[in-house]
Amino acid sequence: MPVLRWIRRNLIVIAGLLTLAYMILPNIVVMVFSFNKPNGRFNYAWQQFSLDAWKDPCGVADLCGSLSLSLQIAFWATLGATALGTMIAFALVRYRFRARGAINSLIFLPMAMPEVVMAASLLTLFLNMGAELGFWTVLIAHIMFCLSFVVTAVKARVMSMDPRLEEAARDLYAGPVQTFVRVTLPIAAPGIAAGALLAFALSFDDFIITNFNAGSTVTFPMFVWGSAQRGTPVQINVIGTAMFVIAVLMVLVGQLIASRRKSNARN
Amino acid sequence: MSVTEAPPAPTPEEPRELTLRKPSTRKRLVPYWLLLPGILWLLVFFALPLVYQASTSVQTGSLEQGFEVTWHFQTYVDALREYYPQFIRSLLYAGTATILCLLLGYPLAYLIAFKAGRWRNLVLVLVIAPFFTSFLIRTLAWKTILADGGAVVDVLNTLHVLDVTSWLGWTESNRVLATPMAVVCGLTYNFLPFMILPLYTSLERIDGRLHEAAGDLYATPATTFRKVTFPLSMPGVVSGTLLTFIPASGDYVNAELLGSTDTKMVGSVIQSQFLRVLDYPTAAALSFILMAIVLLVVTFYIRRSGTEDLV
Numbered sequence: 001m002p003v004l005r006w007i008r009r010n011l012i013v014i015a016g017l018l019t020l021a022y023m024i025l026p027n028i029v030v031m032v033f034s035f036n037k038p039n040g041r042f043n044y045a046w047q048q049f050s051l052d053a054w055k056d057p058c059g060v061a062d063l064c065g066s067l068s069l070s071l072q073i074a075f076w077a078t079l080g081a082t083a084l085g086t087m088i089a090f091a092l093v094r095y096r097f098r099a100r101g102a103i104n105s106l107i108f109l110p111m112a113m114p115e116v117v118m119a120a121s122l123l124t125l126f127l128n129m130g131a132e133l134g135f136w137t138v139l140i141a142h143i144m145f146c147l148s149f150v151v152t153a154v155k156a157r158v159m160s161m162d163p164r165l166e167e168a169a170r171d172l173y174a175g176p177v178q179t180f181v182r183v184t185l186p187i188a189a190p191g192i193a194a195g196a197l198l199a200f201a202l203s204f205d206d207f208i209i210t211n212f213n214a215g216s217t218v219t220f221p222m223f224v225w226g227s228a229q230r231g232t233p234v235q236i237n238v239i240g241t242a243m244f245v246i247a248v249l250m251v252l253v254g255q256l257i258a259s260r261r262k263s264n265a266r267n
Numbered sequence: 268m269s270v271t272e273a274p275p276a277p278t279p280e281e282p283r284e285l286t287l288r289k290p291s292t293r294k295r296l297v298p299y300w301l302l303l304p305g306i307l308w309l310l311v312f313f314a315l316p317l318v319y320q321a322s323t324s325v326q327t328g329s330l331e332q333g334f335e336v337t338w339h340f341q342t343y344v345d346a347l348r349e350y351y352p353q354f355i356r357s358l359l360y361a362g363t364a365t366i367l368c369l370l371l372g373y374p375l376a377y378l379i380a381f382k383a384g385r386w387r388n389l390v391l392v393l394v395i396a397p398f399f400t401s402f403l404i405r406t407l408a409w410k411t412i413l414a415d416g417g418a419v420v421d422v423l424n425t426l427h428v429l430d431v432t433s434w435l436g437w438t439e440s441n442r443v444l445a446t447p448m449a450v451v452c453g454l455t456y457n458f459l460p461f462m463i464l465p466l467y468t469s470l471e472r473i474d475g476r477l478h479e480a481a482g483d484l485y486a487t488p489a490t491t492f493r494k495v496t497f498p499l500s501m502p503g504v505v506s507g508t509l510l511t512f513i514p515a516s517g518d519y520v521n522a523e524l525l526g527s528t529d530t531k532m533v534g535s536v537i538q539s540q541f542l543r544v545l546d547y548p549t550a551a552a553l554s555f556i557l558m559a560i561v562l563l564v565v566t567f568y569i570r571r572s573g574t575e576d577l578v
Contacts, residue, residue, distance in 0.1 A: 024397065033408070106309050115518075144313055207403060
């Protein structure tokens with residue numbers, strides 16, 4: 001049977017593509033259902049095509065407010081975690097110091113801990129200190145759990161850097177600051193960017209830790225969670241789809257620029 | 268992946284220490300200043316909370332009269348006695364989801380690393396792209412996909428798959444939603460990228476010539492995979508399974524959205540004890556037990572797989 005032989009030869013490709021389909025399917029459902037006109041409070045069954053939600057994405061109370069809050073938190077959390085994380089990564093790769101093992105474990109542990117444990121313990125701290133739950137407690141929590149991921153991403157990049165480049169800069173009479181800004185930082189930039197992107201994605205999409213420490217503040221994931229109980233507006237799907245499309249476009253444009261630059265460099 | 272190629276490792280003609288001048292005191296403090304803010308942040312908002320939680324777990328009292336440390340370890344015993352089904356369920360679901368992620372993710376990672384050719388970047392983007400839609404929205408989409416009387420359930424019904432899974436206790440009669448299968452399906456889906464990316468990274472590093480060499484030495488493709496490819500991808504397998512198992516064991520989103528009261532995981536219990544019942548000692552004890560279990564599993568697993576340098 002030639003068909004069977006073909007299947008056997010391409011088994012891995014077929015299995016891989018099936019997995020890919022499994023991963024993409026929910027995104028397609030989200031996209032299709034952003035054009036739905038549901039018959040009730042929940043948007044789970046297809047009724048009829050409609051552009052209503054796309055024409056009025058902020059038509060649901062509190063939805064766009066929660067979205068902008070999430071974007072703000074993600075922005076500041078990314079800034080904080082990237083700054084602190086990059087400093088730690090440089091210290092770990094470039095210097096010798098005491099208590100290195102302890103510091104490494106302190107950075108590894110938040111990544112090896114179920115989110116709910118960190119969420120619950122941080123809430124105990126805030127309750128004990130009498131802190132008011134809201135924007136600031138969420139921001140503190142986000143910087144905390146993004147930090148380790150930034151350190152890991154930047155560390156990988158700094159480790160592969162050639163220290164001789166910086167030595168060369170120093171030999172050519174660049175001061176320490178100039179060396180750092182003109183040589184070290186540009187080379188480390190891809191690692192820092194990767195860390196920052198990761199931090200942004202983690203913070204923006206975080207639910208469990210935020211849910212514990214937000215008090216009555218509502219971020220976008222918390223809005224979606226609440227709507228799963230009260231009724232899911234179609235606008236949620238519109239925003240999910242828009243984010244997906246924007247992100248994919250950004251990646252594609254980035255790829256295009258990178259390959260254009262590469263072919264320019266070759267000529 | 269890297270934009271600029273990593274230069275070859277420096278080969279010093281003489282020991283490097285000799286070329287370094289003895290640093291001044293100010294210079295020696297540089298690493299500590301770099302570490303200070305970040306480490307302080309982690310100490311105050313990660314380590315200190317764990318201490319607070321440990322103390323809360325041995326307190327007694329009520330919300331009105333306040334809590335007091337009374338070294339009441341009975342809370343742990345009671346919590347375990349009452350909620351052990353949720354613990355077992357969490358480990359079982361997370362373990363199953365991890366194995367499924369490995370089985371589903373490996374072919375895709377392999378495909379990207381060796382077979383995708385010029386489609387490689389596109390497929391990689393497709394693996395990461397789902398991340399850009401909030402995971403809660405995507406998890407809700409599974410409610411539509413697995414809905415009663417939907418296409419998926421119909422097909423599984425016609426193929427009599429649901430008869431088998433119902434007999435095994437994974438589904439109930441002809442429903443998938445609100446059953447263990449739906450929860451495991453959601454967990455597997457949500458954590459697949461965390462499996463695929465580390466797998467891909469370690470597969471991509473494998474020198475293609477090793478495959479050729481194995482073929483030249485008369486190894487069948489299956490043998491090549493078993494003796495060359497898979498052992499070399501072990502670092503990816505280990506970090507992928509950890510990155511899947513750890514978050515899955517504490518997750519309560521999938522259990523709450525796709526499951527029923529019979530599929531509650533320990534994360535749900537911690538959440539409701541903390542935020543609704545307001546029984547802080549029990550919640551803290553539960554959370555501590557979960558942490559201990561996960562750390563034990565992780566340590567044991569890393570030891571067994573012999574990749575201690577991972578950390």
